[in-house]
Amino acid sequence: MSAADDTPASGGKPAGNKPPMSRERIQQARRRALRAILLGGGVFGAALSGYLPIAYAQKKRLRPPGALDEKDFLASCIKCGQCVQVCPVDAIKLADLVDGFGVGAPYIDARKQACDFSCDAVQCILACPTGSLTYTKPDFLPVRPGAKMASKPILLAKENDPEPTLNLAERIGVARLTRPESCLAIQDKGFKGQARGPDFKGELRYMKVDRWKPIKVSEHPYDTELCDLCVQACPIKGAISIETVFAPDGSQRKSPVVHEPCVGCGVCEMICPTEPASIEIIPGEGWRA
Amino acid sequence: MSSILRNRFIEQIWVMFGREPKKPEAKTERAIKLHEIKRVRNKEDLQAAKEHKRAHQKVSNKWRNRRWATLIFANLLFVVSFYFDIQILEGALTASRFIGFHLIDLNSALQVMLAHKHIITNLLIGTGTVLVLWVLLGGRTFCSWVCPYHLLAEWAEKIHLWLVRKKLITDQPIDRRWRTVSWIIFAVLALATGYTVYEAISPTGIVSRALIYGPGLAMLWVLALLVFEVFFMRRAWCRYACPIGLTYGVVGIVSPLRIKYTLDGCFHEGDCRKVCLVPHVLDTVIKGRAVDAEVPIGPDCTRCGLCVDTCPTGSLKFDIKGLSKLL
Numbered sequence: 304m305s306a307a308d309d310t311p312a313s314g315g316k317p318a319g320n321k322p323p324m325s326r327e328r329i330q331q332a333r334r335r336a337l338r339a340i341l342l343g344g345g346v347f348g349a350a351l352s353g354y355l356p357i358a359y360a361q362k363k364r365l366r367p368p369g370a371l372d373e374k375d376f377l378a379s380c381i382k383c384g385q386c387v388q389v390c391p392v393d394a395i396k397l398a399d400l401v402d403g404f405g406v407g408a409p410y411i412d413a414r415k416q417a418c419d420f421s422c423d424a425v426q427c428i429l430a431c432p433t434g435s436l437t438y439t440k441p442d443f444l445p446v447r448p449g450a451k452m453a454s455k456p457i458l459l460a461k462e463n464d465p466e467p468t469l470n471l472a473e474r475i476g477v478a479r480l481t482r483p484e485s486c487l488a489i490q491d492k493g494f495k496g497q498a499r500g501p502d503f504k505g506e507l508r509y510m511k512v513d514r515w516k517p518i519k520v521s522e523h524p525y526d527t528e529l530c531d532l533c534v535q536a537c538p539i540k541g542a543i544s545i546e547t548v549f550a551p552d553g554s555q556r557k558s559p560v561v562h563e564p565c566v567g568c569g570v571c572e573m574i575c576p577t578e579p580a581s582i583e584i585i586p587g588e589g590w591r592a
Numbered sequence: 593m594s595s596i597l598r599n600r601f602i603e604q605i606w607v608m609f610g611r612e613p614k615k616p617e618a619k620t621e622r623a624i625k626l627h628e629i630k631r632v633r634n635k636e637d638l639q640a641a642k643e644h645k646r647a648h649q650k651v652s653n654k655w656r657n658r659r660w661a662t663l664i665f666a667n668l669l670f671v672v673s674f675y676f677d678i679q680i681l682e683g684a685l686t687a688s689r690f691i692g693f694h695l696i697d698l699n700s701a702l703q704v705m706l707a708h709k710h711i712i713t714n715l716l717i718g719t720g721t722v723l724v725l726w727v728l729l730g731g732r733t734f735c736s737w738v739c740p741y742h743l744l745a746e747w748a749e750k751i752h753l754w755l756v757r758k759k760l761i762t763d764q765p766i767d768r769r770w771r772t773v774s775w776i777i778f779a780v781l782a783l784a785t786g787y788t789v790y791e792a793i794s795p796t797g798i799v800s801r802a803l804i805y806g807p808g809l810a811m812l813w814v815l816a817l818l819v820f821e822v823f824f825m826r827r828a829w830c831r832y833a834c835p836i837g838l839t840y841g842v843v844g845i846v847s848p849l850r851i852k853y854t855l856d857g858c859f860h861e862g863d864c865r866k867v868c869l870v871p872h873v874l875d876t877v878i879k880g881r882a883v884d885a886e887v888p889i890g891p892d893c894t895r896c897g898l899c900v901d902t903c904p905t906g907s908l909k910f911d912i913k914g915l916s917k918l919l
Contacts, residue, residue: 335767339832343770349813377788381701381704382791383683385683388677400810400813404789433704433708433712433714
């Protein structure tokens with residue numbers, strides 16, 4: 304801002320052969336400089352305040368598939384929303400002012416609408432003009448521990464296709480049973496009805512209903528003896544299953560268990576019928592055995 | 593190009609960066625003669641001629657209407673492409689795809705390149721396409737013919753000018769070098785912090801996204817800017833702050849499309865300077881200032897055409913370099 308401070312009043316003549324400025328002119332110049340500082344302070348204050356939400360973020364954003372690590376992602380994202388436009392289930396949203404430097408950057412609110420890979424080919428990555436979402440990360444960028452997939456994830460919808468895998472090298476997060484106490488399976492309960500109630504607007508592709516068109520979750524009621532909605536809805540092969548586990552009190556329970564192929568898409572979090580969801584995506588998290 | 597016009601060409605680049613235009617040191621013989629004729633002309637005749645022109649002046653909003661139509665069409669094309677999923681112009685003004693071809697805003701591309709320090713092919717292609725487009729059409733043409741904030745600011749300016757006429761407020765101008773400082777600081781911030789700092793407050797990006805993806809809280813910032821411009825500083829953002837404008841200004845330095853000033857018919861009444869967003873580019877219309885009989889307007893001009901509409905004598909016209917010679 305220093306240059307603004309010492310800028311002379313516009314129209315100010317070079318000193319020397321001209322008579323000195325009148326008192327009024329000097330005051331005018333001073334006011335001009337003050338205004339410049341005011342405007343500059345406002346503009347750069349506003350711009351730099353964008354750092355605060357980054358520094359004080361309580362919860363990380365879940366970024367679309369193929370996203371670079373958060374810092375690189377925000378640096379490279381041009382905030383155009385082309386990824387938003389290609390998503391068939393409208394899972395991708397653009398962040399607002401409260402995200403600071405992240406304003407206009409895409410994120411997924413999995414509980415509202417998760418990425419279910421209805422597009423079959425991770426089209427958001429294809430749409431990205433700057434490589435913020437990428438199939439192959441450039442070598443000089445670091446890989447978060449546990450982010451690298453052991454092998455390309457198999458999309459259940461494409462399981463019988465010649466190319467059944469998704470072109471994803473890294474996961475965007477990992478599903479965790481964050482509230483085991485509320486999980487219906489652990490309580491040995493079943494589930495009957497609309498997973499998220501009649502008013503829920505989220506969509507999923509059900510292979511048994513339509514291979515090509517996602518439908519509303521509310522239009523697809525469930526009826527299970529033991530709740531396994533997260534397993535039923537998971538689009539990735541071998542990412543989650545119901546297993547017998549031992550509870551801390553030594554009793555045998557059924558529980559959803561997340562496995563290495565989990566990409567962090569968030570479908571389990573969206574479909575989980577408990578409120579709040581018993582299973583959630585931890586954005587940016589790596590796989591830990 | 594004569595050396596006199598070349599000097600003016602270079603001076604206009606400095607004027608774009610914020611220097612105040614100076615009285616020219618040298619003029620062509622033709623210009624000197626024309627200035628002379630104007631000076632010795634009978635005062636009464638001159639007054640009569642002025643009044644005659646005024647009486648026959650066609651009040652026209654031709655270029656403004658064309659420009660507004662273009663601006664609204666371009667921005668609506670984004671909106672309908674997404675809304676009806678017709679995929680003509682996908683994305684937002686920061687980066688988009690026109691029937692599949694990458695288009696990337698030059699300043700946004702610069703911010704991303706400086707912050708991320710890595711350039712992928714698509715980014716380069718999109719930037720190149722847009723660069724060629726605006727070199728041809730005149731860099732800052734983007735501002736007045738495409739930027740949606742420009743339109744909002746134009747309306748805010750109307751309110752501002754009305755309040756000024758009512759003597760309720762006065763314009764509070766500041767030094768124009770401020771915009772160059774702003775450009776440098778935002779470039780350095782992107783490079784140093786690794787965040788696209790400018791994109792967080794860019795009204796162009798915010799308004800464009802608000803139109804396409806729905807408005808959010810970020811529009812409050814744009815609203816604050818507009819309120820500031822209405823009550824305090826005429827066109828503050830575009831004149832003194834916007835780095836996008838300067839980026840495109842630099843791109844437009846060699847543009848063949850510009851406004852051309854013809855000294856002969858001009859009465860030097862300054863109507864054009866009153867409507868101009870960047871009146872420093874029109875210093876040449878001040879009595880005695882034109883360095884030649886015909887003077888092209890400098891790169892900071894947004895080619896908005898308000899001066900062309902306003903001029904009662906047709907002394908300011910759109911011009912394509914070399915085309916008049918060719919025809």
